[in-house]
Amino acid sequence: MNNFQYVRAADLSGAAQFASSRDGVSFIAGGTNLVDLMKYSVVHPTALVDLNRLSLHEITDRPEGGVRIGALVTNSNLAYHPVISARYPMLSRAILAGASPQLRNKATTGGNLLQRTRCVYFYDPAVPCNKREPGTGCPAKEGANRILAILGTSVQCIATHPSDMCVAMAALSAIVQVTGPSGDRSVPLADFHRLPGEHPEIDTVLSKGEIITAVDLPATGFAGNSAYVKVRDRQSYAFALISVAAGLEIVDGFITHAGVALGGVAHKPWRSAELEQRLLVGKPANRNTWHDFQTALLDGAQGFGENDFKLKLAPVTLVRALEQAAHEGETI
Amino acid sequence: MNTHLIGTDVNRIDGPAKVSGAAKYAGEFFAPDMLYAYVVSASVTHGEIKSINIDKAMKVPGAVKVFTHKNRPHLPWFDRTYLDEDAPIDGSPLRPLYDARVHHNGQPIALAVAETFEAARYMATLVSIEYKALTHQTDMAIAIHEAEKVKKTNRAGIEAPPKLRGNSAEAYAAAAIKLDKEYHSPTEFHNPMELFTTTVVYNSDETLTIYDKTQSVSNSQLYVTNIFGYSKDEVRVESPFVGGAFGSALRPQHQLFLATLAAKVLKRSVRLTLTRDQMFTLCHRPETLQEIRLGADTDGTLQAIHTETFQVTSRYENYFEVIANWSGLSYRCDNVTMEESTVAMDTVTPGDMRAPGAAQGVWAIETAMDELAVATGRDPIELRLQNYADKDQNHDKKYSSKELKECYRQGAELFDWTRRKSKPRSNRRGSTLIGHGMAGGVWESPQMPAAAKASLSPDGTLTVASGTSDIGTGTYTAMAILAGETLGLPLDRIIVKLGDTELPVAPLEGGSWTISSVGTAVTEACKAVSKKVLKLAAGLDNSPLKGASLKEVEFSEERILLRSDRSRFVSLQAALAAGDGKPIVEKAKSGPSLLKQHGYKSFTHSAVFAEVEVDEDFGTVSVCRIVSAIAGGRIINHEAARSQIIGGIVWGIGMALQEEAVTDHQLGRIMNHNFAEYHTPVNADVHDIEVIFVPEVDDIVNPIGAKGLGEIGLVGVAAAIGNAIYNATGVRVRKLPITLDKLI
Amino acid sequence: MINEAAVERHSALAVETRLTVNGHAHTLYIEPWTSLLDLLRENLRLTGSKKGCDHGQCGACTVLLDGVRVNSCLCLAVMHDGAEVTTIEGLGGETHLSPMQQAFVDHDGYQCGYCTPGQICSAVGMLREGHVKTEADIREQLSGNLCRCGAYPNIVAAVKHVMTAAAAGEGGAQ
Structure with a gap:
């Protein structure tokens, strides 16, 4: 870990100003991923701006019926918050399926959105990685890619986004609230993370100095029919090989509204609102529907050797999650 | 020897130090101006x-x-x-x-x-x-064909495969049932x-x-x-x-x-x-490839065993562990060939890792035996009983004790083996397939030369000391128990000192031989002290112990009693008061008794039973229950002994399902070099575990009759789990670990 | 033994930080790249908190930060100005063990003992959080604490014992 300057931010604008006016500044909140990366010498910030004293710790109701989650709300406080567990149960489940209690007690909502990939090449400064050092290459494509992507990959990068929380938020159509040197803006979660393309070093659409202030959840939380299914290599404390957040609204056996996102398959939570509209909404909540939907959603998926099994695992996980969501509360 | 402590559940004497942070490990000592x-x-x-x-x-x-x-x-x-x-x-x-x-x-x-x-x-x-x-070359699959393979290498204390016996090729060719499989185990850390x-x-x-x-x-x-x-x-x-x-x-x-x-x-x-x-740049369990051929009669009677193993070593040291021998040891068979080769690659030198060689070798032979059970339609326990080895054919020696049959019996009973359905995929609950499997385990129990010191203060406090380390196995407590038994002292009167070159020299803490070796030395040192104490006691005026030999008295509850009349005794305090006011200090050196052990070999044995649940769609495995029945000689501290076996079982779960160092062969570098990606079991992976110690009396293995339990808990567990997975799914995985991708 | 002089740094980037550790208040000048774990172990010489991975992957460094269990290896000490830290040494000493520490001794909830302080701090934090009811809950909620010796079943037994005793104690008080 390099030496760096440490600054405690007193207000948002000052923090944004500080970060946008010089190079190599990182914001820090929970630090569970950033400190980890600094210790591995993967990132080398010149200064850290500590956001923890800002007033972004609240979960509040929104006038339109949704909920605003302050960026500094910890993963634990979010998952166990009575409003979240009652109205957005798939979000609670997703968060509690990730990391460990100790990490969830520190990790924040904003920080979780900015988690970096767990690709072992990215994490190891001794080897090439286009995401860590653009232009050095991607040994993962022919190497240890068990946990890596099958969708939305590029020649430069096959990294996956490791978050569980983000998968549920994607399915919930969350909106990320951002402030920065050029003012405030709202970014749908679906657009917040990028695909690697030609610039795998850039994970999100945030620009220099921008700070996440909150995540808004819409009123629809799929409290009646939702599921979060995570498949991993051990029974706890492991990143997802495949995860699925599925929320359905079902009336008389037919789907009226749906939100379904996949984790562990791409550089971002994988969701297609268009396919949901076309292949889920208006369709009966049964296995045929799930089959048609998963086939379309996973169209174009490609394995790289070690992760070929995900091509088999992703469809069955999707089907399991949809089936669980559809039958939530029933005794099967 | 008394038995009021031995074999009971004794809390570790170093426990309070460990749970309070007072126990100091190597990185927790300070010095002025330390760099x-x-x-x-x-x-x-x-x-x-x-x-x-x-x-x-x-x-x-x-x-x-x-x-x-x-x-x-x-x-x-x-x-x-x-x-x-x-x-x-x-x-x-x-x-x-x-x-x-x-x-x-x-x-x-x-x-x-x-x-x-x-x-x-x-x-x-x-x-x-x-x-x-x-x-560079780090890919065993390639190196095995091009690298220099070295056979029958030597390493201090590690024996090369024994000579072949009979003619395994002919017997195999003539056998009614033939099995010929390759088993692959990965690098583990x-x-x-x-x-x-x-x-x-x-x-x-x-x-x-x-x-x-x-x-x-x-x-x-x-x-x-x-x-x-x-x-x-x-x-x-x-x-x-x-x-x-x-x-x-x-x-x-x-x-x-x-x-x-x-x-x-x-x-x-x-x-x-x-x-x-x-x-992850240090020593590790070497990757292995094992080719096993079994020839048997239609009823499963083994006629031929041919094991050829390859294990990775570095280019600068020919490290070697015993993998093949276990197949010729475990079952009665007159036609056996066992070959071992090392394959040198550009890697760090491997090293002994809990049950080195047996972890992989017994996994392979016990999986092969399950395959033979399937091929012959025999129950896996019956098949093992049919091929039960009453002597060590590798060395043509008798076992000093072997209560493995009792392990099978008690383990099967507790596990309720009879409810197992022998046909794979016939036990399910929704998308969950349930399977039951078993395997045997074996590890050696040698005694090494060791030294110890015992010092009894005039106030009746005993200090026993030996250079050996307690790596978590419970050595501090076991030594206190043995010393307390010998001198009739409660544990709170005993101080144990370990891990210091100022103390009497002990062998490397490994091989499950510490209790056998250091335990014997500590007991001998305490016996020597007891002789002096008896002399003092017998020398007292009107001593009831006058003329009594050590065999005629018993040290119990800080008294020296006459065995023939326990109402006649001298208190330890009184005996020590007769001394010169200085501690009684005795050193002892102990080693294997060649006379007693001649013609015998000593091993611990186990029968391991596993119940697994496999998600049919995901291939995820949950090991819901393990029963392990252990024949490990005399148990000194039942509580710590049970913990040792549980720990070995947890290792077995990791070995079966999770552990694998993944090398990028282009780079020659292990890439999952951290706890996030190199998985070992977490608490949620571990469900019901039951441990049985079957009675096993052995006065040949060493004077205290204890065999050591550090490794046996692990041996056989991965095979039992793999065999249960086969029973659940009908899929035989011969390449560890059994990750979900191999089951979907 | 606490050696505050050793903690004082002369780097221009050092930041004044007040920490209360096991009830003792400290005002320290800490360089921002010092983790809470290294501060505790190397500077305050509270070596009960262990370093097993230094990356939040094993839980051996678990301490209670303002009563909440966290991985101290991933905490930069300067970020916790004003915080109260409780380490294993603060829960109970060798001769006056807290109920959780005593339960670990009684149930042999360890072998080598290296993960143990983290397990105990994690278990204490877990019970305070109040989300566990069943044995399966305990296993899941303690999965952030690796034990390579494999003492998990005994750890669960120790925690169950404390939970049961606490429930009985509360019942008695009511």
């Missing part, structure tokens, strides 16, 4: 360092020195100087910082030293190195929770006190004195507590070398702690 060091590791697999630039690193505030092969002090050239007690005979131990050569990825090539840990850590990232990379650490205290008289993470303080001392030219008087090594080791701390690891080098040159105390990712 911190941090290792720089090679990022190529084979090659030479062309240049190494330390200028930037030396600009970090607090920087003291960067050691490299260019500026190191004089070091012995002769590679024999670097040998340690556990080193392979063939080859040359790695000489850190000796020259520009890189033998394996992650090799230590520089050492940053600074006033603080943080500065040393930063410095290490600023050392820039240019390499001349040479071609010990990963003790404690990072490898050495704190070298540079004393004012220029001697060293070294706190090392080691399974043998005397081995560390030998290594340091040989290389750095110290006498034994000048180097004291201590390891009062060791945060797990599992074999990884048998040989000195490079942090010992580097910390000592830095302290000697800089004339200051130095602490060096390796990182978790650097722990």
